[in-house]
Amino acid sequence: MISQEKLKTSDKNSSVNQSISTMKLNIRIFSLFVVLFISTGAFSQCDTIADICSQHMSSNFISDGQNHRALLLSEETAEFQITLFGGSTYRFIACSGFTDGNLIFTILDQERNVLFSNNEHQMAAYWDFELNSTLDAIVEARLKPSDAESGCAVLLIGFQQ
Numbered sequence: 001m002i003s004q005e006k007l008k009t010s011d012k013n014s015s016v017n018q019s020i021s022t023m024k025l026n027i028r029i030f031s032l033f034v035v036l037f038i039s040t041g042a043f044s045q046c047d048t049i050a051d052i053c054s055q056h057m058s059s060n061f062i063s064d065g066q067n068h069r070a071l072l073l074s075e076e077t078a079e080f081q082i083t084l085f086g087g088s089t090y091r092f093i094a095c096s097g098f099t100d101g102n103l104i105f106t107i108l109d110q111e112r113n114v115l116f117s118n119n120e121h122q123m124a125a126y127w128d129f130e131l132n133s134t135l136d137a138i139v140e141a142r143l144k145p146s147d148a149e150s151g152c153a154v155l156l157i158g159f160q161q
Contacts, residue, residue: 045152046154050069057091058091061161062159068155068157070141071152071153074143077141078140079139082138084137089129089130089131090128090158090159091129091158091160092107093156093157094141094155095156096141096151100125101123102123103142103153104119105140105141105155106118107137128160141155
């Protein structure tokens with residue numbers, strides 16, 4: 001037979017374990033809520049930056065409709081895979097933050113040869129390219145180290161009408 005004292009100790013331990021489990025669950029729910037709140041704010045910042053960035057899309061260019069965005073920390077680099085069709089003129093627009101010139105973007109071919117980098121052109125926020133033949137390319141984007149520790153990188157691509 002189990003003594004009354006052992007049953008009381010067992011009930012206390014069970015109660016303590018339930019309290020710890022409930023507290024762990026509450027911490028997990030709170031952590032999830034914080035992460036969702038922070039990411040919602042970051043993506044709304046990306047929307048604002050995309051609106052500012054789109055001012056460089058003149059009326060003779062049409063957006064490709066793609067959503068090229070990345071949240072970058074410190075020295076991270078975002079990569080976007082794209083296909084550019086020959087016989088077209090494209091406009092690449094790269095922004096991060098509320099002023100131009102704080103996002104470095106580089107266009108590479110599939111062998112990672114550099115075709116263009118705005119770092120070599122006074123950090124231009126946009127650049128136009130005319131292609132003779134179709135090209136699969138990689139666009140890398142990273143924050144200018146002296147301007148930001150983190151931020152939203154927005155890349156817009158348009159083609160000439």
